[in-house]
Amino acid sequence: MTEEELRAEYEFRHRTFLKPLAERLAAHLQDNLQGLARIDRVAARAKSPDRFLAKAAKARADGGPKYSHPFEQIQDLVGARIIVFYAHDVQTVAETIERYYRHIERKDLIPESEAEFGYFGKHFILSIPEDVIEEGDDREKIPHFFELQIKTLFQHAWSEANHDLAYKPEEPLTPLQKRQVAFTAAQAWGADQIFAQLHTELNGTGSNA
Numbered sequence: 001m002t003e004e005e006l007r008a009e010y011e012f013r014h015r016t017f018l019k020p021l022a023e024r025l026a027a028h029l030q031d032n033l034q035g036l037a038r039i040d041r042v043a044a045r046a047k048s049p050d051r052f053l054a055k056a057a058k059a060r061a062d063g064g065p066k067y068s069h070p071f072e073q074i075q076d077l078v079g080a081r082i083i084v085f086y087a088h089d090v091q092t093v094a095e096t097i098e099r100y101y102r103h104i105e106r107k108d109l110i111p112e113s114e115a116e117f118g119y120f121g122k123h124f125i126l127s128i129p130e131d132v133i134e135e136g137d138d139r140e141k142i143p144h145f146f147e148l149q150i151k152t153l154f155q156h157a158w159s160e161a162n163h164d165l166a167y168k169p170e171e172p173l174t175p176l177q178k179r180q181v182a183f184t185a186a187q188a189w190g191a192d193q194i195f196a197q198l199h200t201e202l203n204g205t206g207s208n209a
Contacts, residue, residue, distance in 0.1 A: 006056060006070070011049050013071075013141050018046035022078050024132040025146060029080060032100045036093060038085035040153055044146070047077050075104075075125050076147035083156050087196040090122055090150050097148065102127040104145055124148040154195075158188040 001009070026044040033039055047055075056070035067073045082093055097103075105125040125145050133142055151159070162181060165173075173181070 003053065003057075007049060007053055010052050010071075013077075014046050014049055014052075017137060017141050018078055018143075020134075021128070021132060021142065022046045022080075024134075025078060025080060025128070028129060028132050029082065029148075033082070033093065033096060036089075036096060038089050039093065040083040040085060042080070042082050044078060044080040047074075047079065052077070071141075071143075075143075075145045077143045078128070078146040080146060080148045081156070082148070082150045084150065084152055085195075086199050087152055087192045088200070090152060093150050094122055094124075097124065097126070097150070101129065101148075122150040124150075152192050154188040154192045158185060 022044040026042055029044070030042045033042060052070070052074070055074055056067055058066040060066050071077075082097075084090055084093055094106075101124075103124050103126050107123045124147070126148055128142065128144060128146055133139070162185070165181065
C-alpha cells in the first residue's frame with residue numbers, strides 16, 4: 001500500500017469508524033467511573049491522520065519498517081485519558097478500570113532514575129468493549145485495542161506543555177532550556193506530592209470524599 005493509499009484508507013476509517021467509536025468509548029468509561037470522586041475529565045479521541053502516518057512511517061534500527069501492518073499493529077488508533085485530582089486517585093481509578101476492561105498491557109511510566117523528574121503516568125492497552133461496537137460496523141476496520149492514560153492534573157498539564165515545547169521545535173533545546181523543562185517537571189511532581197499529602201491529612205487516608 002502506497003502512502004497515498006494508506007492515508008486515504010485511514011481517513012475513511014477515521015471519519016466513518018474511529019471518531020464515532022471514540023465518542024462511545026468516552027461515554028462507556030464515564031458510565032463505569034460513576035461514583036468515583038475527584039475525576040476532572042474523561043475523554044477519548046481517534047488518532048489524527050497525520051499522526052497515524054507519522055507513526056506508521058517509523059523505521060527499526062536496521063532501517064526496515066517498524067510496522068508492516070500498521071492498522072493491526074498500532075494499538076492507539078483510539079486513545080482515552082482520565083485526569084484525576086490527586087496522585088492516590090490514579091490507583092483508585094486504575095483498580096476500577098481493571099474490573100471493567102480486559103487489559104493487554106499496563107505500564108507505570110516513571111523517570112529511569114530517582115534523581116530525575118519527567119513524565120509520570122499509568123498507561124494501559126485495553127480491549128475494545130463489545131458495548132461500544134455498533135451493529136453494522138465493519139469489524140475488520142474496528143481496532144481490537146485502545147490506549148488509556150490515567151494522570152493527575154499536574155502530570156497532564158506538564159506532559160502536554162513538555163510535548164509541545166520539547167519535542168516540536170525545529171532547533172534542539174539549549175542546555176538552559178533543558179534545565180528549565182527539568183525544573184518544571186520537579187515542580188509538577190512536588191505539587192502532586194504536597195496536594196496528595198494535604199488531602200490525606202484533611203480527609204484521612206484512602207478517603208473518597
